[in-house]
Amino acid sequence: MRFISTKAHTVIGVIVGVALLFAPVIFNFADNTAATLSAVIVGAFILLNELITTSPYSPVKLVPMKVHIVLDVVTGVFLALTPFLFSFMNSDDNAQWVPHLVVGIMVAGYALLTTTADDRSKSIVE
Numbered sequence: 001m002r003f004i005s006t007k008a009h010t011v012i013g014v015i016v017g018v019a020l021l022f023a024p025v026i027f028n029f030a031d032n033t034a035a036t037l038s039a040v041i042v043g044a045f046i047l048l049n050e051l052i053t054t055s056p057y058s059p060v061k062l063v064p065m066k067v068h069i070v071l072d073v074v075t076g077v078f079l080a081l082t083p084f085l086f087s088f089m090n091s092d093d094n095a096q097w098v099p100h101l102v103v104g105i106m107v108a109g110y111a112l113l114t115t116t117a118d119d120r121s122k123s124i125v126e
Contacts, residue, residue, distance in 0.1 A: 004114040006065055012110055017050060020040065021039075023103075027096075035096045042075060042079045049071055053068040082104070083097035
């Protein structure tokens with residue numbers, strides 16, 4: 001069941017993108033290059049992706065919502081896998097890998113719960 005509107009999705013995506021840009025400082029893993037680069041690059045990609053989709057809140061309407069949702073799911077899964085792919089999962093400091101795993105799962109999750117058309121009658125979250 002998809003109940004998140006495209007407007008709410010865009011707001012959530014912008015917040016997540018900005019949060020990922022600052023995650024290395026917030027979670028104190030800026031000294032780990034792989035963790036930092038993966039968070040910052042994925043955060044910038046999410047932010048850019050939110051700004052170019054056909055959502056009513058996006059300023060540049062280039063990417064259809066259906067494509068955007070698929071990109072978000074793939075991006076979320078990739079972010080969740082980055083600790084394993086770039087070998088910072090075995091770190092003693094959980095702050096280096098837990099944010100990537102949790103936020104990645106959340107990105108894929110909210111993407112899967114987003115409608116592809118902004119229909120207020122079917123949307124609960126605005």
